[in-house]
Ligand SMILES: Nc1ccn([C@@H]2O[C@H](COP(=O)(O)OP(=O)(O)OP(=O)(O)O)[C@@H](O)[C@H]2O)c(=O)n1
């Protein structure tokens with residue numbers, strides 16, 4: 335018996351009226367699980383199982399609320415209704431009874447149903463008890479094999495829920511690991527994305543790698559790569575302590591429609607092949623977007639420059655130009671790897687947090703401060719003249735030389751040598767004469 339039905343399951347909190355659901359109909363999956371756990375989410379994601387005519391029901395609800403309607407699978411009768419702050423999926427029951435349907439799911443905690451008409455919890459696999467103990471237990475090895483993405487979902491949900499994977503389940507995952515290659519790369523990428531974004535993710539990515547689930551996608555990942563991941567987490571915490579704004583940027587998404595944060599980009603850079611060209615191939619195969627791939631390869635390419643102390647202003651100018659919005663990911667990676675080199679370099683004791691902080695301030699603080707200051711002319715140049723103005727002032731034809739001159743003016747401005755349009759044009763004239771004199 336279950337003591338109480340959580341109020342978050344109540345139809346009052348749904349985006350549509352219970353009256354529009356036929357009898358019987360069941361709520362299943364993550365929404366039931368999370369409600370029992372008392373987990374709330376900003377964005378509601380509800381799943382319903384209906385014995386028949388699921389698509390028709392979904393269509394009627396969408397029509398009634400003028401909500402979006404997406405037919406997800408005509409054959410299996412699955413449709414989605416998209417509300418402004420929630421989505422609801424309606425699926426035809428699989429098999430002859432709800433119990434059969436629940437037995438086809440991945441983990442027991444995801445196989446609990448709730449009947450909103452009777453307020454009854456239907457739990458044939460004792461998922462409720464596993465929820466209370468924080469355990470992810472497979473329904474059966476055959477179910478994991480049926481949709482091998484479930485192998486990866488186990489680690490992702492363990493991270494998100496703060497659960498452990500029951501030993502026999504983990505053993506089954508390990509023995510089925512090679513099946514992960516059959517899954518569409520895009521679905522795998524989504525799971526990896528959740529793991530990279532989660533604060534507990536590193537521990538579970540490590541388990542997933544140990545159990546053979548990552549090797550098909552990241553051939554170069556080693557034990558050391560995973561130590562680097564943990565170092566990135568620590569570096570991010572350290573940087574956030576000192577520069578809140580930089581920390582916030584690490585949590586931002588690369589692009590709105592993309593699920594990877596800048597911190598995730600730094601972590602991906604630890605998992606991929608360190609050669610940017612080979613990293614690009616790996617990420618492309620996992621269906622990462624161009625923006626994400628560029629983020630990782632830029633961080634990898636620029637990293638060596640951040641390991642040099644005392645960059646000249648000119649070097650800094652070009653560094654910021656190349657890094658652009660990838661700066662936060664690159665710097666967090668540099669801090670992480672620096673700690674790692676220190677930590678792994680033999681008999682010296684590990685740095686204390688205070689020492690690491692001091693080193694961080696010494697080496698990267700000047701660059702971070704420039705990056706965070708919108709008026710800094712090294713990190714954020716504001717052109718004194720345009721190409722067109724140069725063409726007119728110097729009376730020369732358009733050519734790549736103009737671009738080169740603009741760059742040199744930018745560097746001179748960063749170095750404090752020029753600060754007005756007139757000075758910039760005079761400077762360009764000198765450049766012109768110098769090249770003409772050669
Ligand atoms: N590969 C999958 C995907 C989903 N499910 C079942 O379908 C439900 C809903 O799927 P989904 O919304 O993808 O996952 P949730 O468990 O709800 O988790 P979240 O929404 O947090 O991703 C799951 O709970 C599970 O019962 C499954 O068995 N196998």
Ligand SMILES: [Mg+2]
Nearest residue numbers: 363364365379
């Ligand atoms: Mg869900």
